[in-house]
Amino acid sequence: MEAVHSWWTVRGEGEATSSEHRIDVRFSPLVIHTNRNWKTAHSASTTRTNATFHVAVDGTEASSEVGLPPFKPGIYEGTAEDCRDLSIRFAYHLTFLLGTRVLASGTTSACRETLNLAQGGDGGGDGGLAIEPASERERILVTALRALDGCAASGRHPNAALALVETAILRCLSRAMGIPVPSLLDVCGGHQGPVRCFYTVGMAADRNLLAEDVRYGSGNTQFLKFKLDKDAEKALEVFSALEAEGLLVAGRRTVAIDANCSWDPEFAMDFLARLQKYLPHVYMIEQPFPFEMPFSEAARWALAGRGSRTSARSAASWCTRTRA
The missing domain is CATH 3.30.390.10 (Enolase-like, N-terminal domain)
Known part of the structure; x- marks a missing residue:
C-alpha cells in the first residue's frame, strides 16, 4: 500500500x-x-x-x-x-x-x-x-x-x-x-497517572501453552488480559494459577478479562458471583455483551440482580463499567 x-x-x-x-x-x-x-x-x-x-x-x-x-x-x-x-x-x-x-x-x-x-x-x-x-x-x-x-x-x-x-x-x-x-x-483533565499496558494471553486450549504464555507476558508487564469467552471454569483455573504463582497482588487490579462479546446479562451476573474472590484483582471486563445488544437491556438485568448471588448494586457497577 x-x-x-x-x-x-x-x-x-x-x-x-x-x-x-x-x-x-x-x-x-x-x-x-x-x-x-x-x-x-x-x-x-x-x-x-x-x-x-x-x-x-x-x-x-x-x-x-x-x-x-x-x-x-x-x-x-x-x-x-x-x-x-x-x-x-x-x-x-x-x-x-x-x-x-x-x-x-x-x-x-x-x-x-x-x-x-x-x-x-x-x-x-x-x-x-x-x-x-x-x-x-x-x-x-x-x-x-x-x-x-x-x-x-x-x-x-x-x-x-x-x-x-x-x-x-x-x-x-x-x-x-x-x-x-x-x-x-474544554474537556476535563485527561489521563494523569501511569498508562497500563496489558499483555493479551492467547486463547490456548492446552494448559501448558497457556502457562507458557502467562510466563512470557508476566516477564514484560504486571498487567495480563485473558481471552475467556464463556468458560467460567477456565477463568477460575487461570486465577487460581495466578494466585499460586504470586501474580495477584493485594490492592492492585492487574488482570483484564476479554469475553469477546459472548455473554448475556444472566451469564454475566453468574460469572461475577463465581469470581467474587478474585474481583479485587480485575481491572476491567472487555466486550462482555454482543455489539447489537442495547445497553438498557444489560442495565435492566444488573439493576434487577437476576440469577445471581451478587448484589444488584455490585452487578450494576460491573456491567456499567465493563460495557465497552
Missing part, C-alpha cells in the same frame, strides 16, 4: 499576497511484525497493518497512529485502506475550503470521483473549539477540522479513520496554540 502526501501553499486570509503558508499532510501504512502470533478469536497472524497520519503547517507538526485489528463486525471496522481513502478525500475537501487562497498544491494520489461537497456542509464555525484561533496558522488548522467534518458527514468513513486524522490535526493545533488538547476542547 502506497503512502499519500498532499501539500498546499496558500495566501493568508485577509493578508497581503506576499504572506504565504505551507500545509503538508501525509498518510502512511505502518506494518507491524510481532515475534509471537496474536492468538485472538479473529486473528492468529504475526502481522498487522496500522496507519499513521502527519500534519504540518508552517513548521508546526504532529502525528497520530491508529491500531487496526483484523476486521470484526461492529467492533473493528476500520482498515488501513479506509484510512488511505479518507486521507485522499480529506485533501479534496480541504482544497475546496481553501478555495482561491491556494497558490500552489500537489498530491501523490488525487481523488478520482466527484464529491458532493455541499451535502452535509463543511462543518462551519470554529470546529467546536473552546478557544478562538488567533494566528493564520491556527485558522488553517481549524479549516482542516472543518474539512474533516465534511468527510464525516458523508457517513462512509469508519471512526478509526476519522480519529486518525482528527488526532493529528488537534495535536498540531495544540502545539501551535501552546494549549493542551483537553483545554482546547
